[in-house]
Amino acid sequence: MLVIIMNFNKMYKNLINTCLVLVILLLVHSCTILQKFKTDETQVDSRTRDFNFNRYFLEGARQKTLGNFDEALRNYLLATRVDSTEPAVYYEIAGILNMAGDYSAALNYAEQAVKLDKYNNEYYKILLAEVYQRNNLLSKAVDVYEDLIKINPDEIVYYFSVSELYFSIGNERRAIRTLNNAEKHFGVLDFISLEKERLYRLMGENSKAVGEMEKLSKTYPDNVNYKILLAESYINNSMYDKALKTFEQVEFMKTENGLIYFSVADFYRITEEYDKMFSFLQKGFAAQDVDMDIKIKMMINLLSFVDDNQYLFKNTSKLMDILLVTYPEDIKVRTLYSDFLVYEGKYDLAQKEFDFILKHEKSRFILWEQALFIDNQLSDWEAMYHRSKEAVEYFPNQSVLFLFYAISSYQTENFQDVIKAGKRAISIIISDDDMLVQILTFKGEAYRKLDKHKESDEIFDLVLSMDPEYTMVLNNYSYYLALREDNLDKAIEMSTKLMTLDTTNAAYLDTHAWVLYKHGKYEDALEYIDKAIQKNSESAIHFEHKGDILYKLSKKEEALLFWKKALEIGEGSDFLEKKVIEKTLIE
Numbered sequence: 001m002l003v004i005i006m007n008f009n010k011m012y013k014n015l016i017n018t019c020l021v022l023v024i025l026l027l028v029h030s031c032t033i034l035q036k037f038k039t040d041e042t043q044v045d046s047r048t049r050d051f052n053f054n055r056y057f058l059e060g061a062r063q064k065t066l067g068n069f070d071e072a073l074r075n076y077l078l079a080t081r082v083d084s085t086e087p088a089v090y091y092e093i094a095g096i097l098n099m100a101g102d103y104s105a106a107l108n109y110a111e112q113a114v115k116l117d118k119y120n121n122e123y124y125k126i127l128l129a130e131v132y133q134r135n136n137l138l139s140k141a142v143d144v145y146e147d148l149i150k151i152n153p154d155e156i157v158y159y160f161s162v163s164e165l166y167f168s169i170g171n172e173r174r175a176i177r178t179l180n181n182a183e184k185h186f187g188v189l190d191f192i193s194l195e196k197e198r199l200y201r202l203m204g205e206n207s208k209a210v211g212e213m214e215k216l217s218k219t220y221p222d223n224v225n226y227k228i229l230l231a232e233s234y235i236n237n238s239m240y241d242k243a244l245k246t247f248e249q250v251e252f253m254k255t256e257n258g259l260i261y262f263s264v265a266d267f268y269r270i271t272e273e274y275d276k277m278f279s280f281l282q283k284g285f286a287a288q289d290v291d292m293d294i295k296i297k298m299m300i301n302l303l304s305f306v307d308d309n310q311y312l313f314k315n316t317s318k319l320m321d322i323l324l325v326t327y328p329e330d331i332k333v334r335t336l337y338s339d340f341l342v343y344e345g346k347y348d349l350a351q352k353e354f355d356f357i358l359k360h361e362k363s364r365f366i367l368w369e370q371a372l373f374i375d376n377q378l379s380d381w382e383a384m385y386h387r388s389k390e391a392v393e394y395f396p397n398q399s400v401l402f403l404f405y406a407i408s409s410y411q412t413e414n415f416q417d418v419i420k421a422g423k424r425a426i427s428i429i430i431s432d433d434d435m436l437v438q439i440l441t442f443k444g445e446a447y448r449k450l451d452k453h454k455e456s457d458e459i460f461d462l463v464l465s466m467d468p469e470y471t472m473v474l475n476n477y478s479y480y481l482a483l484r485e486d487n488l489d490k491a492i493e494m495s496t497k498l499m500t501l502d503t504t505n506a507a508y509l510d511t512h513a514w515v516l517y518k519h520g521k522y523e524d525a526l527e528y529i530d531k532a533i534q535k536n537s538e539s540a541i542h543f544e545h546k547g548d549i550l551y552k553l554s555k556k557e558e559a560l561l562f563w564k565k566a567l568e569i570g571e572g573s574d575f576l577e578k579k580v581i582e583k584t585l586i587e
Contacts, residue, residue: 053082057089069096087116091124094131103134114144120151129161138169153185160195172203188219190226197233206237217246224255228263235267243267258287262298269305278315285322295323296332303343331361338370347377358387365395372404381411389417392424399429399436406442418446422459437467444473448480456480471508474498479511482518491515506535510542517545522552540569544576551585559585 060075073096079089094109110128117124125144132141145162152158159182166175179196186192193216200209213233217226227250234243247264261284268277281302285295299319306312320340327333334357341350354371361367368391375384385408391401402425409417422443429436444459460477463470474494481491495512502508513528529546536542547562563579566572575586 049082053079053086056082057086060089060092064092064096069100072096085116087113087121087124090116091121091127094127098127098131098134103131106131107135122148122152122155125151133165138165141165142169156182156186156192159185163195163199167199167202172199175199188216190216190229194229209233210237210239222253224250224253224260225257227253228260231267232263235270240271244271256289258284258290259294261287262290262294274312274315278318281319282322285319286326292323292327292330292332296336299323299336303340331357335367342374347374350374351378351380351383362394365398368395369398369400372401376404376407381408384408385412385414385417392421396424397428399425399432399439402428403435403439406439410442410446413449415446415449418442422446433466437463437470440466441470441473445476453480453484453486469497469501471498471502471505474501475505475508475511478515482511482515485518488515488519492519503531504535506532506539506542509535510539510545513549514545517549517552522549525549526553538569540566540572540576542566543569544572544579547579548585548587556583 056075056079060072060079063069063075064072073093076089076093076096079086080093083089090109090113094106094113097103097106097109110124110131113124114128125148129141129144129148132138132144142162142165145158145165148155148158149162159178163175163178163182166172166178176196176199179192179199183189183192183196193212197209197212200206200212210233213226213230217223217230220226227246231243231246231250234240234246244267247267250260250264261280265277265280265284268274268280281298284290284298299316302312302316302319306316317340320337323333324337334353338350338353338357341347341353351371351374354367354374357367358371368387372384372388372391375381375387384404388401388405388408392398392405395401402421406418406421406425409415409421422439425436425439429439440459440463444456444463447453447456447459457477460473463473464477467473475498478491478494478498481487481494492515495515498508499512509528509532513525513532516522516525516528526546526549529542529549532539532542533546543562543566547559547566550556550562551559560580560583563572563576567576567580579586
């Protein structure tokens with residue numbers, strides 16, 4: 001629907017609903033109030049009448065400007081009682097009522113304004129057409145706009161309004177005819193041609209739609225923009241041969257509109273002529289008049305299109321190089337480049353990009369998260385520790401940052417920071433139990449590293465209350481208790497449960513064997529340590545543990561052989577070498 005420009009202040013948008021109530025009350029009671037004016041009017045001369053009319057009219061205008069629409073209506077209505085032949089006051093009343101949403105009330109005043117007007121005031125007619133539309137009297141609105149065209153044939157908006165109204169009431173032919181009349185008056189113009197093309201498409205007459213673009217291009221043969229519109233019209237109608245010929249003409253035409261290159265490139269993407277596609281994309285990426293954000297969106301689309309095709313990726317890389325040269329310091333471009341590097345698997349270079357990005361842009365959470373994922377991918381715990389420690393200060397309510405913080409603090413032996421991360425995580429993580437369990441697990445491990453076994457055990461108990469089948473904690477907790485020879489019944493209960501959950505993990509099998517060993521169940525322990533060695537024959541700990549078990553079973557020579565095997569592999573216990581030298585069990 002056409003947007004009508006009326007002579008109203010912007011503050012009318014704040015018109016309060018009570019205005020309508022006041023207007024109705026005013027209309028009901030105005031007869032008594034205004035009767036006095038009618039009586040007095042016979043007793044005053046024309047100068048007094050004009051003075052009174054102007055007084056009410058100007059006061060109405062002042063109140064309208066102040067946003068006091070009820071008072072404005074009251075004064076305008078009083079003005080009509082003084083002089084019922086002045087169209088301006090009816091126009092003002094109709095405008096306020098229309099804007100208030102009282103379209104039926106506005107209709108009478110808008111019609112009266114036009115009826116009384118002797119000078120064909122266009123604003124009065126525009127308002128009337130608007131009110132007709134609001135009251136769904138579209139045919140009458142058409143008549144008003146047709147009259148406006150006769151009054152001012154040089155106002156092209158009227159033609160478009162008539163055309164749109166005709167189309168709305170189902171008279172497509174009259175809609176097209178109106179635009180043809182506009183074309184006869186103004187000549188072939190792009191916005192007229194485009195509107196006719198749109199209407200023809202809606203009518204299902206695609207050949208006529210294409211014809212409009214052909215006419216536009218023929219009228220302005222040197223306009224490259226119109227060539228592109230024609231080519232796109234051909235594409236929309238699957239007329240690829242004609243589109244190709246048109247784009248070939250474009251290749252030899254000069255243009256100052258870089259977006260044209262993207263349009264041509266997209267056609268060659270459809271026809272899978274990728275050499276030409278990238279040729280035009282390079283021109284588009286180098287064009288100074290194309291907004292950087294458009295180029296970035298194009299690059300993102302290309303990356304989703306490239307997949308594993310190395311040819312496409314290589315050429316997309318060239319476009320990325322153009323962006324980096326053109327916008328070397330832009331954070332968006334550098335972020336896109338980091339994604340590009342991740343796509344290539346060049347995590348070390350991507351990490352350096354994020355060092356630069358986060359030095360200049362610290363307010364976006366996603367950037368910190370991506371950088372930390374890369375640190376984790378590289379197992380660069382030192383970088384991850386410093387980055388996550390800073391990140392949690394900027395985003396204290398993002399739980400995933402505390403997970404990164406806890407992991408990296410543990411890996412860098414900053415155990416107090418692990419404990420700090422765990423405490424803060426408890427206060428912010430409400431619905432993500434899995435993440436909280438992971439962070440608390442690291443907290444428990446940190447307490448153990450600090451030999452605070454009471455605190456560590458409490459954390460592990462809390463974790464298992466949240467997730468009774470968390471195998472890593474069942475394994476570690478039972479192993480730690482066995483090492484300390486503390487609460488062995490609880491240790492064997494947990495390791496036994498662990499075996500019901502996972503018997504494929506060599507470390508879990510070794511733990512159960514060790515707990516059984518500490519519990520004095522050496523034959524059972526031997527069975528499980530053999531299973532562990534079958535799963536992983538490269539662990540010094542497994543062989544050392546088997547030696548210890550064999551020693552308890554009075555198989556000392558066999559025990560010595562397994563200790564020696566463990567020593568060959570390396571990374572056994574602190575007592576391993578002494579066991580071999582002294583040929584005895586040391587605990």
